[in-house]
Amino acid sequence: MSSNLVTSEVLEPYAQALMSVAQSNDLVDRFGEDVSFILSLLDESSELEDFLANPLVNADAKKNVLAQLTSETIHPFVLNFLRVLVDRRRILFLRGVCKQYQSLLRQLRQTVLADVTSAVELNDEQKEAVRQKVVAMTGAQQVELDTRIDPELIGGVIIKVGSQVVDASLRGQLRRIGIRLNSAA
Known part of the structure; x- marks a missing residue:
């Protein structure tokens, strides 16, 4: 899959969905902080990214690990969003979705x-x-x-x-x- 196709077909719709929830609940900046936190987790641990992308690990295990790592820090809406990514087998695109959200946030904030x-x-x-x-x-x-x-x-x-x-x-x-x-x- 080409990079542009991944961006337009996968990353943008999920990032847009997260932005839509953020805007409708007046949580745009909070979600921006949460996305930055998630990216820092991924940067600190390549094992986490490998674990989430591994198709042999079941969805419940991925959700449990994400909840343990983030539930004290991120908004419950963002945690639910992560669960949706796991359920739809899109969690391997987590880094890209987070970066796309940051891009949307920069556009919004000029x-x-x-x-x-x-x-x-x-x-x-x-x-x-x-x-x-x-x-x-x-x-x-x-x-x-x-x-x-x-x-x-x-x-x-x-x-x-x-x-x-x-x-x-x-x-x-x-x-x-x-x-x-x-x-x-």
Whole structure:
């Protein structure tokens, strides 16, 4: 199944359904927090994701594990949603559905997601400077940063917003200098 087909046929309808429940109950932000919590669980434990995707594990076992891990933290509506995903054998798409919900939430809040890769951890002042740069690039009202560290950059940052890329890293600058020197020779 192609990535776009999975997105349009599976992820979007479930994320839209969750958003619909959230909006009708004025829980959009709460569900956003719950989805972030679920994604952090999946990030912390690849075994959990493997367990949920395993077709040999019965549905009740999956529901019990999800309830044990999340019932104290997430809203009961979201827990019921997870149960529906298990019952419909769509729980293996949990990460994608959660990311799609976050995307819908960003659209609703007129927020853009900026992937920021830096050589070292950015401090609050640097993050704010990146936010301002992204606002200038996109005209968005709000900016959400997804930061990663890549020591191979040597210094600086790479900012990706959709298809736009700003490479302000030392590695990128050295590469551009090398290209200019090669074309001048």
